[in-house]
Amino acid sequence: MRSVVMVLALSLAVAGCSSSPEPTLVLPSPSASASPEPTLLSATQAPAPSPSPSSPARPRGGKPMADNTGVPAGTELTVVTGDQTFSTPGQVITGKEFRGFVKVTAANVTFRKCVFRGRATSNNASLLDTRKSTNTVVEDSEFVAASPSAGIDGVWARNTKMYRVNIHGVVDGVKAESNVLIQDSYIHDMKWFASDPNQGGGPTHNDGVQSFEGDSGITLRHNNIDLSSDKRANAAWQTSASDSLVEDNWLDGGGCTLNFAHRDGRPLTGNRVIGNRFGRKSFFNCPILISTKTVLAQNSGNVWADTGKPIPAPQQHD
Numbered sequence: 001m002r003s004v005v006m007v008l009a010l011s012l013a014v015a016g017c018s019s020s021p022e023p024t025l026v027l028p029s030p031s032a033s034a035s036p037e038p039t040l041l042s043a044t045q046a047p048a049p050s051p052s053p054s055s056p057a058r059p060r061g062g063k064p065m066a067d068n069t070g071v072p073a074g075t076e077l078t079v080v081t082g083d084q085t086f087s088t089p090g091q092v093i094t095g096k097e098f099r100g101f102v103k104v105t106a107a108n109v110t111f112r113k114c115v116f117r118g119r120a121t122s123n124n125a126s127l128l129d130t131r132k133s134t135n136t137v138v139e140d141s142e143f144v145a146a147s148p149s150a151g152i153d154g155v156w157a158r159n160t161k162m163y164r165v166n167i168h169g170v171v172d173g174v175k176a177e178s179n180v181l182i183q184d185s186y187i188h189d190m191k192w193f194a195s196d197p198n199q200g201g202g203p204t205h206n207d208g209v210q211s212f213e214g215d216s217g218i219t220l221r222h223n224n225i226d227l228s229s230d231k232r233a234n235a236a237w238q239t240s241a242s243d244s245l246v247e248d249n250w251l252d253g254g255g256c257t258l259n260f261a262h263r264d265g266r267p268l269t270g271n272r273v274i275g276n277r278f279g280r281k282s283f284f285n286c287p288i289l290i291s292t293k294t295v296l297a298q299n300s301g302n303v304w305a306d307t308g309k310p311i312p313a314p315q316q317h318d
Contacts, residue, residue, distance in 0.1 A: 059184050059222030063250055069186040070142035070166030071113050083119075099146060101125050104133040111138045116154075120147035124198065126156040127170065131177060136160040144169040150196040150204055154187075171196075173208045173225070178215040178241075188226045190233060205234040207254075211241035213263040216270070218244040227253030228281035235259040243270035250305060252279025256289035256315065265293070272298035277305035288314035 062068060071077070076095055083100040086093065089107045097115040116127035127143050130136040136159065143154040143165065154167040158177040165185045167173040173187040174180070190206035199205060208225040211218050218241050227233035235254035237246065240263045251257050257278055262268035273296060278287040288311070290296060302311050 059248065064164070064184055064186040064222070064224040066166060066186060069140075069164045069184070071115055071140060075113050077113075077115060098127070101127065101129070103129045104136050107134045109133060109136050111136075111141055113139070114141045116141065116143045117146040118152060121149065121151065124151040124153075126153045126175070128154070129156045130160045131156050131158040134159045138162045138165055140164045141166075143167040143173075145191065148191040150193040151198065152191075171204050171206055172210050174210070176209050176211045176215075176218045176241075179217040181219045181221070182209065182223055183219075183221045185223045186226075187223065187236075188229070190227060190230050192230060192232050203232060205238075206230055206232070207234050207238045208236040209238075210235075211237070211239040211244070213240040213266075215241040216243040220244075220246045220249055222248045224250040225252075226250065226279070227257075228279055229253070231283070239271070240268060241271075242268060245272050245274070246276060247272070247274045249276045250279070251276055251287075252281050252305075254282050255284050256286035257282045258288045260288075260290045260294045260296070261318075262291045262293040268294040270297050272296065273300075273302060274298055275301040277303055278311050279305055284315075286315050287311040290314045290316050291318050292316060 077097040078095060079097045079099060081099050084098060085103045085105060086109050087105045090109070091106065092110045092112065093114060094112045095114065097117065099117050100119050102116060118125065118127045127145065128138070138160065140163070145152045148169055150171060152170055153172040153175055154170040155162070155174045157174055157180045159179045161181040162185060163183050167185070167187045168189040169191050171191055171193070173190065174182060176182070187208040190208070192206055193204045195201050196204040206227065208227055209220060218239070220237060225236040227236055230253060233254045236251045236257045238259045238261070240261050246258065258273065260268055260271060268291065273288065287302070296314070299314065303309060304311055
């Protein structure tokens with residue numbers, strides 16, 4: 001996570017929240033030295049950040065990395081302490097650092113230039129949960145757990161669009177249910193634990209993105225999903241969802257980098273894998289794995305990132 005410098009605000013109101021004034025954080029330029037926690041400085045009043053322009057429908061150029069995803073350097077952030085639920089339709093929340101778990105239950109809620117950090121918990125949780133909302137949008141934001149544990153993921157998403165987000169330091173980056181778009185984003189450096197109650201006490205099965213049986217309409221477009229530094233990672237995308245698209249991404253790591261797995265004996269169909277660049281650090285030398293009842297609707301233009309040459313045909317087994 002990019003380091004932040006804390007400045008006490010005299011009076012700032014949190015959009016949609018009833019809380020007392022909280023510190024304001026200022027993100028330094030990328031050249032500033034990093035520190036794990038903000039440093040307290042003198043009290044000053046910071047002007048409210050202006051909203052960012054609307055997200056582009058088409059992906060922007062360049063490989064998504066830490067310097068072109070997440071909260072832009074110089075952004076002033078107001079700390080919001082405690083769990084938050086946004087239940088008012090049409091809210092736009094800008095320039096917050098959430099030190100608690102965030103849920104959205106209303107339609108058309110937008111987050112811009114926010115940091116989601118959560119809190120300590122022994123339960124399963126996500127830094128942001130949009131599963132009970134419609135048309136949630138997240139732009140230029142960062143997700144990193146303040147107190148990582150085996151049950152904390154980045155985002156649990158449904159009916160959500162995410163642009164230019166930076167997700168790291170959690171078990172799974174995004175649990176993407178139906179109608180989720182992730183674009184121009186950087187998902188990397190997941191948090192591994194040797195013991196995970198969700199895995200019967202075995203180690204965590206880290207995924208950049210995970211999707212489930214019965215879900216559909218997931219689009220991963222022009223992202224960098226890099227689990228190559230996570231030696232025990234499961235996949236960049238582990239999915240049992242149908243009718244979804246993986247297009248124009250940089251993908252690396254996991255046992256197999258993309259893992260398409262049918263469930264309950266039913267065929268998995270309608271998924272397309274188009275024009276992606278694969279790294280070579282999957283530990284089974286396996287860019288794509290499909291199960292015995294998976295049929296890809298399209299598999300074209302996928303190459304090794306270092307040579308531009310076509311990757312091998314998918315491995316197929318259960």
